[in-house]
Amino acid sequence: MLLTILHAMLFGLLLQPAAADHPTAADLLKQLSGVWRATEDRTPRTSDLDVKVFGAGASNVRNVTLTIEAGGRGKLSVSTAVVGRDGRRYAPSVVEANFTIADPVSSSFGRLSPTITVVDAEERYLDGGHERWPIEGARVSITVIDPAAGEIEFRWDTRDGRGSFGAALKRQVRDTRPRT
Numbered sequence: 001m002l003l004t005i006l007h008a009m010l011f012g013l014l015l016q017p018a019a020a021d022h023p024t025a026a027d028l029l030k031q032l033s034g035v036w037r038a039t040e041d042r043t044p045r046t047s048d049l050d051v052k053v054f055g056a057g058a059s060n061v062r063n064v065t066l067t068i069e070a071g072g073r074g075k076l077s078v079s080t081a082v083v084g085r086d087g088r089r090y091a092p093s094v095v096e097a098n099f100t101i102a103d104p105v106s107s108s109f110g111r112l113s114p115t116i117t118v119v120d121a122e123e124r125y126l127d128g129g130h131e132r133w134p135i136e137g138a139r140v141s142i143t144v145i146d147p148a149a150g151e152i153e154f155r156w157d158t159r160d161g162r163g164s165f166g167a168a169l170k171r172q173v174r175d176t177r178p179r180t
Helices: 002-015 025-032 048-054
Strands: 034-038 041-044 059-068 073-083 089-108 111-125 132-134 139-143 151-157 165-171
Touching: 025 089, 025 111, 034 151, 059 165, 089 139, 111 139
Parallel strands: none
Antiparallel strands: 034 059, 034 165, 041 059, 059 073, 073 089, 089 111, 111 132, 139 151, 151 165
16 A cells, blocks of 8 residues: 555656646746837838838838736837938827737747737827727737746738747847936
């Protein structure tokens, strides 16, 4: 009988997966909650038409901010514009999406990916008529290699592919110094 108990204890412990190998969304959210940003993305506009409309030296500019709450809610903000050499902004727009992070968390080759559901998404143009369009069928994915590293792989995909992108996001450290 003692041998049976030892056998059950030994093999029962050996066959159970380690908690670190299969984290839950709650475990991952402890590391992910906060503000994340991508490095500003600049793509030069160099066609003859671009030079005529925006001037030489204009670029498409994209800024990405991701905010994740400890409870699993998140918000994505993607601002885009064409910026001329003189700093003038043309066709500024913002995409905002609300999403939730939940179980299960998949693991592949040491990379963790929680289940993410986009609740709603909208694109707004900030000039002209201030048009708004809902974005249906959008998907967000986050891949974490090391939850404590301060960097995640982020992917935004739209149903038609327009505006889809991937980026490395870095955790933003809050400045706690007193302001003078």
